[in-house]
Amino acid sequence: MSSVLELKGIEKSFGGHPVLRQVEFALEPGKVVGLLGPNGAGKSTLLKIAVGLLMPDAGQVRVFGEPPSWQSLARIAFLPDRGHFARGLKVEAALAMAARLYDRFDRGLAEAVLKDAHLRPGTRLSELSRGQEARLHLALCVARHPELLILDEPLSGLDILSREAMVETVIGTVSDEAPAVLITTHDLDEVEGHFDEVILLQEGKVVLKAEAESLRVRYGSLRQMYKEVMQP
Numbered sequence: 001m002s003s004v005l006e007l008k009g010i011e012k013s014f015g016g017h018p019v020l021r022q023v024e025f026a027l028e029p030g031k032v033v034g035l036l037g038p039n040g041a042g043k044s045t046l047l048k049i050a051v052g053l054l055m056p057d058a059g060q061v062r063v064f065g066e067p068p069s070w071q072s073l074a075r076i077a078f079l080p081d082r083g084h085f086a087r088g089l090k091v092e093a094a095l096a097m098a099a100r101l102y103d104r105f106d107r108g109l110a111e112a113v114l115k116d117a118h119l120r121p122g123t124r125l126s127e128l129s130r131g132q133e134a135r136l137h138l139a140l141c142v143a144r145h146p147e148l149l150i151l152d153e154p155l156s157g158l159d160i161l162s163r164e165a166m167v168e169t170v171i172g173t174v175s176d177e178a179p180a181v182l183i184t185t186h187d188l189d190e191v192e193g194h195f196d197e198v199i200l201l202q203e204g205k206v207v208l209k210a211e212a213e214s215l216r217v218r219y220g221s222l223r224q225m226y227k228e229v230m231q232p
């Protein structure tokens with residue numbers, strides 16, 4: 001089976017400071033992979049390279065077997081770590097824009113994800129709480145029915161119920177449609193049970209790549225694994 005995403009020998013520096021060093025991994029269809037690592041390890045940079053928003057200095061990116069392109073981007077939904085919406089846009093307009101832009105956009109699914117988030121159609125994005133904005137971003141991502149879902153810190157700043165709703169949404173999507181999912185998070189407790197594989201990034205290098213279940217058996221939990229590997 002061919003990989004959904006394949007990275008080989010990825011190198012990236014900012015201002016002469018190396019941020020990614022010889023990063024390699026492959027993401028298979030239907031797998032949920034956790035990309036973990038401390039602040040500044042290079043996770044967000046790597047995700048931006050994976051979706052073609054940043055160019056690597058060296059190395060190769062293949063998405064669905066091809067270099068990133070507009071065609072491949074149409075099959076990927078990317079939730080960045082920071083919002084990029086026009087702040088004056090209203091909720092209703094954001095949903096309408098997504099429906100116009102993406103052929104497969106499922107308005108009903110987006111509304112189901114937004115249920116209980118207390119979002120009013122006429123509210124401007126600048127007026128949303130952080131959790132409401134995160135829910136809207138996630139709704140716009142999953143409702144596209146992507147083949148590859150890339151989520152950068154999807155739980156950051158969310159309350160307990162919103163976190164549960166986010167995890168349920170993502171996992172529900174995975175069980176229904178089996179996209180490949182790549183998630184960075186510092187909130188391991190909520191999601192670690194759903195990972196199939198884990199990649200640990202430290203100072204821009206992959207220091208561990210393994211099946212989640214084997215790590216759970218060996219360390220008891222992924223949280224414990226993280227502590228032992230990162231603070232030996």
Ligand SMILES: Nc1ncnc2c1ncn2[C@@H]1O[C@H](COP(=O)(O)OP(=O)(O)OP(=O)(O)O)[C@@H](O)[C@H]1O
Binds near residue numbers: 015019037039042
């Ligand atoms: N556009 C940029 N210009 C200069 N330096 C950058 C840029 N983007 C990222 N960096 C630097 O690259 C390093 C890695 O940043 P990155 O955001 O990828 O880390 P991260 O692992 O996602 O961190 P966190 O867990 O804190 O979100 C940091 O030192 C950051 O300052």
